[in-house]
Amino acid sequence: MAEKILENCQENYQIRDGVLLRYTGRAEEIAPPAGIHTVGEGAFKGCVSLRNVVLPSGIVRIMGDAFKGCRRLEEIVIPDGVTYIGRYAFHRCHALRRVILPPSVEELGECAFLYCDSMREARLPGVRRMGMEALANGIALEKLAISRELDERCICDVFTGCGRVREISCVASDDAKQDSETFCIPNVVEVVAGSCKVPRLVELVVRDILERMMELEGRTLVRFRVNIKHIEVPEGIEVLARSSFYDMRGIVDIKLPRSLRRIESRAFRNCIGLEQVTFGAGSVQIDEDAFRNCTSLKLVRTCDGAQYTFHGLKDIYRADPDSTERREMVSAVPELVRVVHRQVLGNFRISGSILLRYLGAESRVVIPEGITRIAEEAFAGIETIDRVLLPESLQEIGAEAFRGCLLLQTVALPEGLREIGAGAFSDCVKLLRVEIPERIEVLSDRVFRNCRALQEVKLPARLCRIGERAFYGCTGLKKICLPDRLTHIAKMAFYRAGLRQVQLPACAEHVGSLAFAKSAVQSAQILGATGRHCGTDVFSGCEKLKTLVFEEGVRRIPDRFAYGCTALWRVKLPGSLESVGRHALEGTRFLAQWKQCVSDGDAWQDGVLWDGQHLAGEVRIPENIRIIAGGAFYGNADITAVYLPQVQSVGAAAFKGCTALRRVYLPAGIDRLEAEVFSGCAALEEVLTTDTAEEPAAKWRQIGERAFYRCGRLRGVCLEQAQEIGREALSGCTALSPCALSPALRAGERAFADTLLGVRLENGLHVVGSLVVSGTACAGEVILPEEVQGIAPYAFAGNRVIGRVVFHENIRWIGEGAFFGCSSLACAGQSAVSGQLRTGRELLRIDARAFEKCISLREVTCLAQQAGESAFAGCVSLVRADLSGVRILEKHLFAGCACLETCLCARAEVAEEFCFSGCRRLQNMDLASMDQIGVHAFEGCESLRYAEFQDDVRLMAHALEDCCGLETICLSGQRGVIRLDEYALSGCTALRRVALQGEEWAFECYADLFSQEIPETARLLFHSALSCFAVEQETDLVGYRGAAGAVRIPAGIRKIGAEVFRDAMMLVQVEIPESVTHIGARAFHGTPWLADMRRKSPLAVVRDMLLDGSACAGEVVIPPNIRLVCGWAFANGLDITEIRFPHMGAQGGRRQRVQVEEYAFRNCINLREMTLPDGVTVRFTGLADRERELPPLAMQAVTDSLNCFKTDEDGVLRECTGNISRLRLAHGITGIGEGTFQDGNLLTTITFSETVAEIGARAFAGCKWLREVRQADGVTAIGAHAFSGCGLLRCVAFSEKLRRIGEHAFENCTALEEIRIPEGVEEIPERAFYRCHSLSDIKLPSTLRSIGREAFAFCGCAARIQVPSGVQVGERAFYGS
Secondary structure, eight states: OOOOOOOTTOTTEEEETTEEEEEOOOOSEEOOOSSOOEEOTTTTTTOTTOOEEEOOTTOOEEOTTTTTTOTTOOEEEOOTTOOEEOTTTTTTOTTOOEEEOOTTOOEEOTTTTTTOTTOOEEEETTOOEEOTTSSTTOTTOOEEEEETTOOGGGOSSSSTTOTTOOEEEEEOTTOOGGGOEEEEOSOHHHHHHTSSOOOHHHHHHHHHHHHTTEEEETTEEEEEOOOOSEEEOOTTOOEEOTTTTTTOTTOOEEEOOTTOOEEOTTTTTTOTTOOEEEOSSSOOEEOTTTTTTOTTOOEEEOTTSOEEEEETTTEEESSOTTOTTHHHHHHTOOHHHHHHHHHHTTTEEEETTEEEEEOOOOSEEEOOTTOOEEOTTSSTTOTTOOEEEOOTTOOEEOTTTTTTOTTOOEEEOOTTOOEEOTTTTTTOTTOOEEEOOTTOOEEOTTTTTTOTTOOEEEOOTTOOEEOTTTTTTOTTOOOOOOOTTOOEEOTTTTTTOOOSEEEEOTTOOEEOTTTTTTSOOOEEEEOTTTTTEEOSOSSTTOTTOOEEEEOTTOOEEOTTTTTTOTTOOEEEOOTTOOEEOBTTTTTSHHHHHHHHHHHTTOOOOTTEEOOOTTOOEEEEOOTTOOEEOBTTTTTOOSEEEEEOSSOOEEOTTTTTTOTTOOEEEEOTTOOEEOTTTTTTOTTOOEEEESSSTTOOBOBOSEEOTTTTTTOTTOOOOBBTTOOEEOTTSSTTOTTOOOOOBOTTOEEOTTTTTTSOOSEEOTTSOEEETTEEEEOTTOOEEEEOOTTOOEEOTTSSTTOOSEEEEEOOTTOOEEOTTTTTTOTTOOEEESOOSTTEEEEOOTTOEEOTTTTTTOTTOOEEEEOOSEEOTTTTTTOTTOOEEEOTTOSEEOTTTTTTOTTOOEEEOTTOOEEOTTTTTTOTTOOEEOOTTOSEEOTTTTTTOTTOOEEEEOTTEEEOTTTTTTOTTOOEEEEOSSSOOEEEOTTTTTTOTTOOEEEETTEEEEOOSGGGGGOTTSOHHHHHHHHHHTTTEEEETTTEEEEEOOOOSEEEOOTTOOEEOTTTTTTOTTOOEEEOOTTOOEEOTTTTTTOHHHHHHHHHOSSEEETTEEEEOTTOOEEEEOOTTOOEEOTTTTTTOTTEEEEEOOOTTOSSSOOOOOEEOTTTTTTOTTOOEEEOTTSOEEEOOSGGGGGSOOOHHHHHHHHHHTTTEEEOTTOEEEEEOSOOSEEEOOTTOOEEOTTTTTTOSSOOEEEOOTTOOEEOTTSSTTOTTOOEEEOOTTOOEEOTTTTTTOTTOOEEOOOTTOOEEOTTTTTTOTTOOEEEOOTTOOEEOTTTTTTOTTOOEEEOOTTOOEEOTTTTTTOSOGGGOOOOTTOEEOTTTTTTO
16 A cells, blocks of 8 residues: 555644654644554654644554653643553653643553653553553652552562652542542651551552662661662661762762761762762761762752852862852861862872872772872772873873773873873773873873883874883884974884884984884884984884885984894985994895895995905905995904095994904094994004005094004004093003193093003003093002193092092093092092092083092082082082082982081082982081972981972972971072972971961961961972871871881871881881870881880880880889870780789879770780789680680780680690790690691790690791790600701700600701600601701610611711610611711
8 A cells, every 4th residue: 555644734744544653843832633543653752842742632552762852841641542652652851740641541661751850740540551660760750640450560660769759649540539549758768667657559669669779778778779860869868878879980969868867988989970969967977988089079069058169179169269258168168068078089199289199999080170290100000990080180190100000991181281200101001092282292201111002192293202111012003103393212212112104203313222123113214314313223123124214314324223124125325324333234135135236246336335244355445435334344354454535434343353454544534433443453553544645643533432442553543633532442552652642632431541651650640641541559649740631430440548639720520430439538629638529610520420439528619510420429428518510410419428417509400319318417408599309309318407499499209208307498489389299398297387478387287288378389388298198087197108217297196097107117206296196006116216215115105105015024014194005015025924004093083994905915925914904803824714704804915915826626726826936835725736837937935835735747847946945744746847947946855745756856957966755755757856967965765666767867976875675776777877
C-alpha cells in the first residue's frame, strides 16, 4: 500500500495509518490533529521548543522515546483511553511540573519519566505495571498517587532518588477520591526506620525510593549507590557513615538535611567533581578526611542561607571577592565552613602557594586553584594517578614533580606556565601527548625521559633550549618540529627517540654529544650555522639514517657526528665547510664509497680528505683538498712526511699514532692545532710552513690538549704568539729546544711536563715564560719571581709541605686546582701574615678548585673578578673571606668551610648552588645585593641571624634550608616582593620577624600563618620557614624533614606525633612551647638532643611529660609532676626491675591522673614489681601474668614487657622480637622453638628461666655475636644445629638434667673453651663439637655409650679427652685434634 501522509492542515505532522511518526515544527504549544491512535517512537524527540502539548482523544499508545529530550516541556494533557506509555517516552523532560495520567493507563515502560527532575506531582491511578526507573531521579517529586492494584513485583528501582516524597496516596483504578487513602510522611527515612507505620504497598514504594539509591542502617546512611550529579539526602538521616559517598566523581552538588548530626571520616573523599554543598543544620560534626580531595568544591551554603566561596588556597568569601569588607567577612566564617575548606586541601601539603607534596593515592587529581608552583617530587612515584588537572594559576613545576607516575596519560599544561623542572615527567611511561605553553623558553634536563608512549609534543615558538636527556628513550615520538629560535640542544636530548626526520634550525649553535644518537632518524638536515659549538656523536648509531644534508653556512662537522650510521649513503656538503672532526662519518656507506673511488683512481672530491690509511712514504696532498678530516691518518705507520699546500684545517687526531712521520709542511695560515693532532708521533721532528724557502717552524696561537703528546724527537715549536696551550699538549717532548714564550700564555695541566722548556729554580719551581707550571718539589716558603703572571692548573696540587706562597701584584691567573690539597698552606699572596690569602688585582681570575682542601688557610682577601667553582671548598680552617670584586659566587665556592664566620661580597649578584653549604658558623653575610640565591646555597648556615633582600630576589629550592638560627628577614625594596621556591627557608624555625616596607611583623604562633592581619608576603616567608614541618588540623605536628642542628617548634602546636624527629642525627637543640600537651612515642628517638638529656638525667622530662627512661636501672620512681608517660618511654629498659608511681593522695591537693601510653614498658623483661598510683603494689611472675586479673596499668606493663615473647599454647617460644642484646627469658617459657633466634645479629647474652626444658633445632644457629648462655639449669635436650656457627660463644654450663645433644649442636663454635657434659648423657652425635678450635677441656660422663662421626674433629684436645671404657667411637671422631 502506497504511503499516505495526512496533513490535516498541519504540514508539520507526519502521520501514517493513524500513527504520528514525526513532528517537524518548532511551536511552543501544539494540539496534534484528531484521528491519531498512536504517538510513534521518537515522534517529538528532541523538540526543545515545546512547552505545552494537548493530545487528542482516541490515542491509545504513546511509544518509546516519544517526547524524549523535550527539556522545556512543562505540561502535557494525556486523554482518557491511553493504555500504554513506552520506554523513555518522557526521558529528560526537565521542565515537566506534573503528570496526571488517566485511569486507562495500565503500563509504564522502563525509564518512562526518568530525570523529570522538576516534577512535583505524579498521579498514576490505573498503572498496574511499571518498568525499571520509570520515575527514577525525580528529585522534586513530593506527591505521588498510585493504584492499589499496582503489582508489587515490579516495584524495583522504579522510584529511586525520589527522596522528597511527602505524600503517597493509594487510589482505586477509577481514581475515585472517596476510595483513596493518603499517607503524609514526615520523611521517607522514618518509614524505613520503622517509626512511621504505613501499608505494605506504601512501604515498598518508600523502600524503593531509598534502598535502591542508598544503604541504610537505622538513620545512618551507610553507602550511597548511585553516582548522579544532584543529590538531596533525605530528612531523617542523622549520620553519613565512613566512605558513604567515597570516590563518587559524578556528584556536582549535594543538599544535606536538617536532621544531619555527623559526617564520618572519608564520607565524601575523592568526590573530585563536587562543587557545592548545602547544610541544613547549623551544627554538624565533621570527622577528619570527610571532604578530603574534593578539590572542585567552591561553594558552601549554611542553614541560615549564607553562601561561602572558596577562592584559591587561603581565602573564603561570603560575598563578592572584590568586596572591601573581605577581612571582616573572613574572620566571621563559621567553623563548619573552615573545617570543610581545610579538608578539601587535605591531600596536599601546601606552603604559601607552593604544593609541596601530594598525600593521596587517587587516580584523578585536581590541583586547587591558587597553586603557583608544584614542588620537586611532589607527585613522584605515585603509581595510581592517571590524570592530573592543573590550575590556571600554575607558573612552575619543580624537578621530578611527576617522576615515575606510571599510569599518567594526559596532562594539560596551563598557558601561564613558565618553568618545568628537571625530570618533571620522567618515567611517565604511559604519557601520550603534551603541548608546551608558549611562555616556556627552556625545557629542563630529563623532563620527558623514558616517556615511551609519548607520541605528540608541540614545542612553543619561544623555546631556546632543550635540556640534557629531555626526550631520552621516547621511542613513540615519531615527529617533532624544532622551533626556529632554538639555540641549544643538550647532550643526549633525543637519545634513542623514535624520530624519523630531523631539521636542525640555523640558530642551534649548541648541539650536545649524542643528541640524536641511536634514534630512528632516517634523514637529517642541518641548517645555516648549526653546530658552531657541537659535541661528539650527535647522530652516531642511527642505523636507519640514509640522508644527511649540510646546508650553506655550516662551517664544522664535529667529531663522530654520524659514526656507525651504516645505512648513510647520501651526504651533501656545503661550500662553507671549514673543518671536519675525527671519525665524523666512520662506518658509513658514504665513506666506503669514497674510499672505493680513491682506490679506483678517481679524483678526490668535496675538498675533504676523509681517510689516508692507504698512503705511505712522503705524501703530497692535492691542492683541491682544503680539509683534513679528524683521524684521517690515525695509526698510519707508513707515512714519513706530509705536504699540505692548500689545506685550511687539520682535524683532531688527524696524524695521531703515525709513528714514522718525521716532517709535516703546513700553510702559513694555520695557527691553531686541534687536540691530539700529532699525539704519539714519536719520530716527528719538525712542523714547518710551506710559504718560504727557509721553511720556518709554524707559529702557533693555540695548541689543543695532547697535540704533541710524547713527540720525543720534536726539536722546535714557535710559541711567541701562543695564548693557550692545552692539557699535556707538549708533555713528553724531551728534545724540545727552549724558545721565547708569549707573556699572555695560559697552559693546562702538565702542558710542559718532561720538557726542557722554561727554567727550574732552586726552590723547586718550574717556570715557563711568565707561568708557574709545577711546584710539587717546593717546600716551606715559596716566593714566586716578579715576572710570573699565572699559576698553571694543579701546579702545586697535593704538595703537603709548602706553608707559604708569596707572589707579586702582577699575578693575573691562578689555574684550576693550582693549590688543591695543599694541607699545610696557611698563607698565599703578597701578605706575610700566616693563614691569609691576599691579592691586589681586580683582574685576577681564580679558577675552579684552586684552593680546595687547603685546610690550614684561615683568611682570604681577594679582589679577583672571578672565583671558580669549589675554589675554597673544604678549607675547614677558613674564618674570613673578602671577595668584594666577585659578582657570581660559583657552585660549592665555600662548601664545607665549617669555621667560616664572615664573607664580604658587596658586588655579588648570584650565589649558585651549594655555594656556602655547611658553613655552620657563618654569621656576617650581606645578601642585599643578590638577585638570585641558588639551590642549597646557604644550606646549614646555622649561625646566620639576619638576612636582607632586595625586590624580586629569587630564593631557589632549599636556598637557606636549615639556617636554624635565622631570626629576622628584611625586605628592603620599595615593593617588598620576594620569589620563593619550595623549601627555600625550610628549617629556619627561629624566624620570628619580617621587616617589610618600613614595618615589622612578628610571628608568635602557628595560627599567624593564616592571619589576615599579617601581609601575605610575610606569611609566605613564615610558611616557607616552617615547611620542614607537616602539620595537620593546624595543631598536630606529624612530620619533619630536615637536618638542622636546632629546631624551635612554634607556639600553638599541641601535639607532636610519634617518631616525628626520630633519627634526626644533627638535632642537638629543641625548643618545645608550653602549648604542647602531648608527645608521641619515640618522637625524638635517636637524636643527639635526647642523648644529651639522658646524660644529664636517666629520666628525660619535657613539660611534665616523660619522654625517655630506658637508661634507668633498678628502682624507678616517677616524679610527682609527670602527667604523661610517652609511648616507648622505658622501652628496652633491660636493667629496670621496679617502677613506682606517686600516690594519688599526695599532699598539695588533687593531682591529675598520670596517662601512660601504649608500649611505655615494651621489652622491660626484668621488671618484677610496680607500685600503682592508688598505692597498690603488683608483683610480676612471668607468662602466667597474662592470665591474671590485674589493674589496667599493671596489665599494660605485663603486655608491654612480655610483648617480645611469642609463644604457642604449650609455652614454647616461637618468635622473639625487639632486637634485645641481653635477653632474659620469662618464667613460664617451656622451650625454644626451631630457628627462633637463628641468624640473630644483636643477641650477645641469654639467660634462661628454670622452666625452659628444651632448646629446639637451629634455635641459636648463626648468632655470631652470642657470647654467653646462662642459667640453663632446667634444659634436658639440645636440638640439632642449636648453637651451630656461634663463633663467639665461650662457655655453656650444662644442666645436670641434660640428657640429649643433637647433631651439629655446637659445630663451628670456634671460641668455645670448656665443656662439662653431665651424667645421664648417653650419646654425643655426629659433628656435635666439630671445629671447636678453642676447646681445651672436655669431661665426658660415665653414662656415655657412643661418640658420633667427627664429633670432636679439629678440636685440638684429643690428648686430654678421657673416653670411658666401652664407648663406641665413630669414624674420624677426633680427627685433627
